Amino acid sequence: MNPADRRIKDRYEALCLRVRLTERGFFGRQKAQTDVQCLDINRYGMAALSPRPIPAGSRLLLDFSGKYISESRVAARIVSSHPFRTGYRLSIQFSYCQERRRYSRDVDNALSRIEGFYNQLAS
16 A cells, blocks of 8 residues: 555546536635546545646535436535646545534435446446
């Protein structure tokens, strides 16, 4: 295991998963929306290719869509943003698993289903 890798679980390639992210400002105000390409995902986080950088710590709402998948308004935050290929690689952590008070069984179940779908595709 790579000590620099903070992941507690493997991620699965999910290039066909469409993701729209909306930055959240102060007092829950929504800022810019951006369509990004999902690179990989598990129930705790994901990596995405974005056309623009988004600063670490930025709060997001994510909308997922794909074959058999539709999930909206999943809260998350940017862990890091680095130049990658033709844009920026965003490391994203879902908020429901960061603190006990943010935990949501519905979000956990939805992200587990998405993770399971791409796990099966990887097999």
